[in-house]
Amino acid sequence: MRFSQIFGHTLKEAPSDAQAVSHQFLIRGGYIHQVAAGLFSYLPLARRVMNKIENILHDEMADIGGQEITMPVVLPAEMWKESGRWYQIGSELTRLKDRKDRDMVLAMTHEEALCDLARKYIRSYKEMPRLVYHIQTKWRDDPRPRAGLIRVREFKMKDSYSLDTDWEGLDKQYRAHYQSYFNIFNRCGLDVLAVKSDTGMMGGKIAHEFMYLTPIGEDTIIYCDDCGYNSNRQVADFKKPRAVKEDLLETEKIETPDCKTIDDLADFLDIPESKTAKAVFMVATIQEDKETEVEKFILAIVRGDMDLNETKLANAVKAKELRPAQEEEIKAIGAVPGYGSPIGVKGAFIVIDDLAAESTNLVAGANEAGYHLLNVNCGRDFTPDLIVDIAAAQSGHDCINCGSELQSEKAVEVGNIFKLGTRYSEAMNCMYQDENGKLNPIIMGSYGIGVGRLLSCVVEQHHDDYGIIWPISIAPFQVHIILLHDKKGTEASETAEKLYADCKTAGIDALIDDRKESPGVKFNDADLVGIPIRLTVGRRALDQGGVELKVRGRAESEIVPIDIIMRRLKEIIEELKAELAEKLEIVEYKE
RNA sequence: CGGAAUGUUGCCUAGUGGCUAAGGCGCCUGCUUUGGGAGCAGGAAAUCGGAGGUUCGAGUCCUCUCAUUCCGACCA
Incomplete structure (x- = not known):
């Protein structure tokens, strides 16, 4: 191509809206054009890079037996109602009506579409295993697009779906993707880490995320240099310190003016934060059945030196959504923000972290402004509804495997793999006949890579002060x-x-x-x-x-x-x- | 959805309530120049995000609204 003929041009200065390095260079280089928040046009240079990335994706998919298909971006709502996600997902899922007033959605991912396809075409165990994939536009009305192509609302994604008759088959395809994804990222010149992750809205059993480590990332990785343990912070385990066991002392109410935070309280009483109990008030939305959901007030307690891990809590109480409680809601159950504790509250579901439950003689709020209680003990002074790990791992904690000190780092999720199992096939009646003529649900996996996000992460990794330094494999030109x-x-x-x-x-x-x-x-x-x-x-x-x-x-x-x-x-x-x-x-x- | 910031030409910026909104980059025309963002001359391009208000007078002050960005919530 001739530079003089290229549609688009370079800029000496990046628009002031562009903060991330990749965003700046991609705009300055004439690669992309921002149309609105999280919406981009890809100009010829970027399109060429995308094509090269997509070729690598096709190549690696073919290598593990993937067959390319294409499913629509606009889907009938019915299948989303069948899977339940029509009800579970909020305004991130865009709903619309067609001219006949039929409910439709803009696909944010294609599990339902694939499941619908599979149940219509797969009849017998002889037709499995299968692996199909597509590279398709997805729409998610994300509340917060940011950093150029890193987090957008409309994006292209390579999505593959595996179909198996048994769990061993799923495991095989899952592992094939695990390797394939490393091949893909390596071929694109991007260094990634595979970490254990939460299954989130996808549901299912096991999931890994492929992470590119960068300070502009939104996820936090917890990892151990010694044994190689790593995990998304959302599900990271760690070895908790041993609870201090003392003889139980009498509860005593004391005056603690202006001690609304654990920090203040520990300072005021001159005690370590680990001797306090932190109460966090949340409201969980719980799906009772397909049509009804209820809000449940949750009082979560962790030891004062720990943070609450909301993902762990949400999973523990099987919440579809979890949000901080508002002041009025807190007062309504008889608690006082800043001086909260489970003692004397009514109508709250009390979840306590196992470490806090075992710790003795903690300082907790008195549910009265300006007062705390000394020597509060779980079981004696209040009865929890659930004792479970809800504490967030952080750097400095001990590794669950080897006890070494954990580190943490920010990262961008460029790909993920999920063992969906029968989450969708059961909900959508996606069955096949086995050797005995019996109907069984198909066992599925889903595997995604965001193409634009991958492209921008490559720029984040490969640049200097003057511009981009493309790996030869995906450079727009060699x-x-x-x-x-x-x-x-x-x-x-x-x-x-x-x-x-x-x-x-x-x-x-x-x-x-x-x-x-x-x-x-x-x-x-x-x-x-x-x-x-x-x-x-x-x-x-x-x-x-x-x-x-x-x-x-x-x-x-x-x-x-x-x-x-x-x-x-x-x-x-x-x-x-x-x-x-x-x-x-x-x-x-x-x- | 909460907190903050910003909207002046394609991009970056200046602009104290007071004259015809200024400069740089880029763009167009001509001449000149060709190994690290050249020079000269001329030119086009802005209803100052939008609506309302205060005022003799608003880019500037007030109210509302929209958009974008950042922090948080959220995020296969």
């Missing part, structure tokens, strides 16, 4: 030919054009900067756009009998004689490909 016009003759432009034509013949993706711009403009744009190999054709190099070859991101450059340039180009391309290939490896599957 070679960027810069023509520096030479007024004295036509040698430069003839050489550049010949190189461009030779690249085309050799099957090398080349971009030629044939614009009437000054050298500075061209070099800066080349750095910004980030094509891995740059060939500069100008007087200086021609006088030395060649053209200048420079690899983006490397400091040195070389003058390559014109008669061997194509050979050298192919060598460098192979070298860059080999660098990426080095990262491909068989990974060990970790539960």
